[in-house]
Amino acid sequence: MIDPLSSIVTLLQPKAAFSKVVHAAGKWRIRREEIGNPFYCVVLEGNCEFTLKGEESIYLTAGDFVLVPEAHAFTVASSHPLALTEADTVPIKTAASTYFVGEAEQELNAHLLIGHCQFEAPDSKILVSLLPKLVHLREAKRLTTLVELVIEESLAQRPGRDSVLARLLEILLIEAFRTKMDTPEVPSLLVGLADERLAIAIRKIHQDVSQSWTIDELAKEASLSRSAFFQRFNKAVGCTPMEYVIAWRMAIAKDLLRRQKYTMATIAERIGYQSASAFSSAFSKHTGQPPSKFLLENNLAVRASYIEFVSE
Missing domain, CATH: 1.10.10.60 (Homeodomain-like)
Structure with a gap:
């Protein structure tokens, strides 16, 4: 039997675009307007809030994983965020693919792995429409390991890098979606397969x-x-x-x-x-x-x- 989930992810042709490590302290807020590319985030330490436009905020703690297959507007912020009247935080690059956000004089309150990728398939919207709008998983150890491997491979610049990244992203997406099948919510292919x-x-x-x-x-x-x-x-x-x-x-x-x-x-x-x-x-x-x-x-x-x- 052909596995529908694997065949859809393969046809999406995921390609790594950007990944980074984020350290945060004090009050901070990162707001992004995207063009519909996939976004994922792992909380290694601490906590934060993730809000997808039009959805309720999600409180994330260490071990949590979030995936948005088609991100347009979202916010990642400290649990006690800045006032809406205050300007969004500007990330400061501290090393290769490593950034700091927030107040330097305050204690660190979050250690995140954040990544964006692209779906190369021109029919990606058709396929993405079959998937959940948002995947939120707790105690996602396997997914944390996969995200760490994606970031490591992105920085290494070794032969075969693009092929390895493509396969890692396919595994990352399949693992996220099939784990989500255990807790189906809104209509999607995953609910059908469950x-x-x-x-x-x-x-x-x-x-x-x-x-x-x-x-x-x-x-x-x-x-x-x-x-x-x-x-x-x-x-x-x-x-x-x-x-x-x-x-x-x-x-x-x-x-x-x-x-x-x-x-x-x-x-x-x-x-x-x-x-x-x-x-x-x-x-x-x-x-x-x-x-x-x-x-x-x-x-x-x-x-x-x-x-x-x-x-x-």
Whole structure:
């Protein structure tokens, strides 16, 4: 059986962007406006508060781990933060990838590992929408070790660094998400996988994306009635079964298009469409552009990245 969680994380193509060690003292507040990239934080010592815009603040203590797959606006602050009228704290660099925030004359009250990464996949929003908005785990020793390895590898500049970082980030994300499955909350893929019957159907979808699945067939795999399966899936995952099937097909299609090794007819067959025209129509409806335009834009993006690389 193909593991849906692993296949989604692999397709996201995580890439390390920035990681740092933060020491904090006294009153402090770091507020960030991001562009939707993943953010993660581990508290090694002390405590602090983390607030994702639109959500309740979370009190973090030593051993806590937080992951936001798509961060836009958030705040990390001391437990007794600055007044809202006071300016945000400016981090001071003290060593390579190490920063101090707060009041120098006060005792340290937090030791954090903070990191950002990027999802290289152009369809990342589709995949991220299937994941939890926020992951908060306590006593996350394994995740702490993984974050430490990411930071160590980022600083080392050894051969194969980018490949090692990509694999470490994949493991970090999978570990965070599968641990979160033990405490599911809002609808997401993790809630679906935590349901034994829905998990069977989800794995079947990932195992054979070329299969022309119907709700009746998926309900039979899950040993549920059609209506019970539809309602249970929609409530758990946050989308209908067929919306999930199409989203996964399009994610696979984009990956195959980027590789530039397959004809439209071959891609259509591999993801469950009877012809290239049927695939093109479905792709255009789902993404807002035909496969040919996506392929052209992807080629231009790759070429721009290469020019930037050789120019450095």
